Amino acid sequence: MTVADAFDAVAGTYDEARRRLVPCFDAFYGAAVEVAAPPLRAASAAGRTPEVLDLGAGTGLLSLLLAAAVPGIRLTLVDAAPAMLAVAADHLGAWGVPHRTVRADLADPLPPGRYDAVVSALAIHHLDDTGKRALYRRLPAHLRPGGVFVNAEQVAGPTPGLDRRYDEVWRERIRALGSDDEEIAAARARMAYDRPAPVAAQCDWLTEAGLVDVDCFFKEWRFAVFGGRAA
Template sequence: MSVADAFDAVAGSYDGARRRLVPCFDSFYGTAVEVAAPPLRAALAAGRTPEVLDLGAGTGLLSLLLTAAVPGVRLTLVDAAPGMLAVATGHLAARRVPHRTVLADLADPLPAGRYDAVVSALAIHHLDDDGKRALYRRAAEALAPGGVFVNAEQVAGPTPDLDRRYDEVWTARITELGSDATEIAGARERMRHDRPAPVADQCRWLAEAGLVDVDCFFKEWRFAVFGGRRP
């Protein structure tokens, strides 16, 4: 089963499990929105519509949070799972948010345009390290001057021992939050497609792609928010 097939299979129930499977949900997504928002607000202040590119957008969860924080943005959502994009379209259409969806893999060329923010949540870790580095270069090139790239991501521990500890803490936390054996097994089955990398490595790759002010803005065990700005 491909990554797209695995996520299409749970498109209808995906959002309902997010707050259990991402124990730091509010801080994790909230930080991503805070990092992405300034250039979007600056575009509005300059009298133009802010453009956002959401990579591996899934059901549009991060895009929805961005539109709530900065009304008036225009969204381009990219994902390889048509069922997930269909859910996203329903959410955004119901809120009358201007958007387009692009059915594509993250290894494909990005939709043409210049974006004030390129964002992603829990998607890029499905690429291998070379694929991540290549995507970071394409994302940096797609940004308008002053635009930001933000990745709210699942990351690997910097050592095998810490990586195992990340998993122990995650399993304990999601169990406390009500994930049952079936939900955990389903999550682990999807995690077979994961290829996470340490946050320090990924910040270095962003700097190598030409971004500045690169930093990790939030981290709680395996969940991290990091990014940078195009000069």
Template sequence: MSVTAAFDAVAGSYDQARRRLVPRFDDFYGTAVEVAAVPLRAALAAGRTPEVLDLGAGTGLLSLLLTAALPGVRVTLLDGAPRMLAVAADALAARGVPHRTVVADLADPLPADRYDAVVSALAVHHLDDDGKRALYRRAAEALRPGGVFVNAEQVAGPTPALDRRYDEVWVAQATGLGSDDAELAAARERMRHDRPAPVDAQCRWLAEAGLVDVDCFFKAWRFAVFGGTRPPT
């Protein structure tokens, strides 16, 4: 089963498991929202509608959190799984959030627009390392000057031993939050498509893509939030 088919198959129930499978859910997503918020608040203060591109948006969870924190933002959601995007569109429409959806793969060209923030959550790790580097370059080019890219991501440990430890901790934490064997097995099946990379390498790739003030803003074992800013002109 392809990665797109794997996620389309669970489109209706995907978000129900997030708080169990993503330990420290609020810190993880909340950090991503706060990093993205700086240029969005600036656009609102200037009387302009902030534009956000959500890469691998899935059911729109990150966009929903972002637009709840910052009403007035317009979002473009890009994903290769149309059923996931349909769930996202319904949820955003119910909240009156202006949006559009784009069915595309993360390896495809991005929409030919400029954004105040390009965001992603738990999606880029499906690309190999060359694909990540290429996407980071395209994301940097899609930003307005002063715009931010933020990736809330599942990452690899910097050594094989630490990567195994990350997995052990994740299982223990998810189980403690209520995940059962069936849910963990389903997550493992989707994770067969994963190609995570360490945080330090990905931050280096963001800097190579031309972003500045690159940093890891949150990290708890395999879950990290990192990003950078397109230099103002």
């Protein structure tokens, strides 16, 4: 089974568990929107339609939050799981948000064009480190000057001990929020495809790729929001 197959299998129920499995849901996604919003608002103020590329968009959760925060944006959603993209298209269509979906893997070439924001949530960690670095190197060519890349991501601890502690805290918190054995087992099965990397290393890779003002803007244990800006 591929990563896409694993997520297609839960496309219809995926969003139901997000607030349990991402215990810092509001702060995590809220930080991603806050970082992505300024260049989108600047594009609107300049009379342009703000363009957003959502990588590994899944059911469109981050795209919907961005559309609510900055009305008038146009979205391109990329994902390898067609059932997840179909759910995203339904959600965005119901809200009347202009969008297109592209079925592709994150290792594939990115959709042509330049974007005011390239965003991703809980997706790039499915690539190995070589794949992450290759993706990051492709980003500057797809960002408008001043455009931002924002990755709301699951990251590894910088040491094995901290990585184990991240996992312990995650289990404790999702239990407290109501996750049962079945839900945790299903999450663990999907996590078998995960290849997370520490946030500091990924910020270094973004800097090496040519982005500026690279930083980690939010972090709560294994959940981090980081990114940078096109010069």
